[in-house]
Amino acid sequence: MRNSECSISHMVADVPAPRTTADARRATVLSCAIVVFARAGYYATPVADVAAAAKISPAYVFRLFPSKLALFVAALNACFARVVAALEAGADDAACDDPEKRLAEMGDAYARLIGDRTLLMLQVHALSASDVPEVRHALRRGLEQVVTVARTRTGASPAAVQQFVAYGQLCHLLVATELVGTTPAWATALTAGMAHPDPPATEEDAD
Amino acid sequence: MRNSECSISHMVADVPAPRTTADARRATVLSCAIVVFARAGYYATPVADVAAAAKISPAYVFRLFPSKLALFVAALNACFARVVAALEAGADDAACDDPEKRLAEMGDAYARLIGDRTLLMLQVHALSASDVPEVRHALRRGLEQVVTVARTRTGASPAAVQQFVAYGQLCHLLVATELVGTTPAWATALTAGMAHPDPPATEEDAD
DNA sequence: ACAGCTGGTGACTGACCAATCACACACACG
DNA sequence: CGTGTGTGTGATTGGTCAGTCACCAGCTGT
Numbered sequence: 001m002r003n004s005e006c007s008i009s010h011m012v013a014d015v016p017a018p019r020t021t022a023d024a025r026r027a028t029v030l031s032c033a034i035v036v037f038a039r040a041g042y043y044a045t046p047v048a049d050v051a052a053a054a055k056i057s058p059a060y061v062f063r064l065f066p067s068k069l070a071l072f073v074a075a076l077n078a079c080f081a082r083v084v085a086a087l088e089a090g091a092d093d094a095a096c097d098d099p100e101k102r103l104a105e106m107g108d109a110y111a112r113l114i115g116d117r118t119l120l121m122l123q124v125h126a127l128s129a130s131d132v133p134e135v136r137h138a139l140r141r142g143l144e145q146v147v148t149v150a151r152t153r154t155g156a157s158p159a160a161v162q163q164f165v166a167y168g169q170l171c172h173l174l175v176a177t178e179l180v181g182t183t184p185a186w187a188t189a190l191t192a193g194m195a196h197p198d199p200p201a202t203e204e205d206a207d
Numbered sequence: 208m209r210n211s212e213c214s215i216s217h218m219v220a221d222v223p224a225p226r227t228t229a230d231a232r233r234a235t236v237l238s239c240a241i242v243v244f245a246r247a248g249y250y251a252t253p254v255a256d257v258a259a260a261a262k263i264s265p266a267y268v269f270r271l272f273p274s275k276l277a278l279f280v281a282a283l284n285a286c287f288a289r290v291v292a293a294l295e296a297g298a299d300d301a302a303c304d305d306p307e308k309r310l311a312e313m314g315d316a317y318a319r320l321i322g323d324r325t326l327l328m329l330q331v332h333a334l335s336a337s338d339v340p341e342v343r344h345a346l347r348r349g350l351e352q353v354v355t356v357a358r359t360r361t362g363a364s365p366a367a368v369q370q371f372v373a374y375g376q377l378c379h380l381l382v383a384t385e386l387v388g389t390t391p392a393w394a395t396a397l398t399a400g401m402a403h404p405d406p407p408a409t410e411e412d413a414d
Numbered sequence: 415a416c417a418g419c420t421g422g423t424g425a426c427t428g429a430c431c432a433a434t435c436a437c438a439c440a441c442a443c444g
Numbered sequence: 445c446g447t448g449t450g451t452g453t454g455a456t457t458g459g460t461c462a463g464t465c466a467c468c469a470g471c472t473g474t
Contacts, residue, residue, distance in 0.1 A: 019441085025452095041336070043250035046432080059434080062433060127334075127379075128336075131247055143394075144393050147396060162397050162400075163373075166373040166376065169376035170373035177346050177347050178343065187351070189365030189368045189369055190350075192366070193366075264422070264424080266463085267423070270421090
């Protein structure tokens, strides 16, 4: 039944990761966790779903991460790391020195990043699970990074940073309620000026 | 073991709500559901907790509401009804005719309403559970009411309404992460100008 | 008193799920 | 070949929870 010797090439994607280091596995599990947790949130997604996405057994997830909570917090931290990186890249793109301009460029970069709902929904779910201390602390750390990078990399005023975060939250609301694609006339006031990249349709909305 | 005949009066507070109509019960269960669901969210709170808060058996909750989902959606609708009522009251309080002023008054009314985190957190949890169609639709209906009342009762511009909702969401973020009471210096930019009434401490934070 | 109706519950079930553990497999290095 | 080390899993367990059902208890009309 083994296919070691019969290494004919029509057996594709059968043993996807035959042997890796635990660290590499942890990284892939983390990426899968971001995607899977972003779908239904912390409480509604069993670790078995993450394991299936990473194509390993549920038991091994618990060897790579001490608990479901630790896995979720790690995924949340990775999520914020990506967000901060995108924000910094956006700030770098802005050649202009005007703080408002640079902040607007950052906003565009964020809008581009969350074209797929993944990183956005993970933050929404984390906010909902913020009664768990570890989640709340991770959330605050992430928000601190965002505020810091917005302040230092653009030189914008506190009020501008506040508005930046507020409209980011508005964006979360509109995307989560699916008010971006089909705007029902009463919501045109809310979606106005929201620079959302037109056709998301990346391949992760399969299934 | 029964205490039917030995109805001596030292058994106080034993049968707290001896007999009511089902409609009255439904109303109390709904109020309790708002409070209890606001604590940990839809997936993390069993209906038994709502039943305990309403001092009835879990089985009876399922007689009063067809399912846990229906109960949650009903609680969410009641939540938005209270929010809209508070917003309208705030608009009525503003004697001024200036749209910006009236909207600001509405914002103050909202800040006052969510002095206790209950209605706020329920909205946060609902947003996290918005992948459930019924929840998402209830959320959109609630948001529609909020936008409509903000537009019609203040006459504010669409951009002002958008900002109103955006800063409401920012308020949700700050309260959920407990960034309002102890602001860690990096977050002063975010909490600046947030008119949060100082001592919440209503009696529902007992237990 | 008895029937019929409505408020209310104990006890159960079937499913799901986090976490554990003994074990299997692959590769080292001697 | 044997022993050790690290990758990976099947099977299980203990617990929780949504939803159901048979049943009880009080009220009303006759």
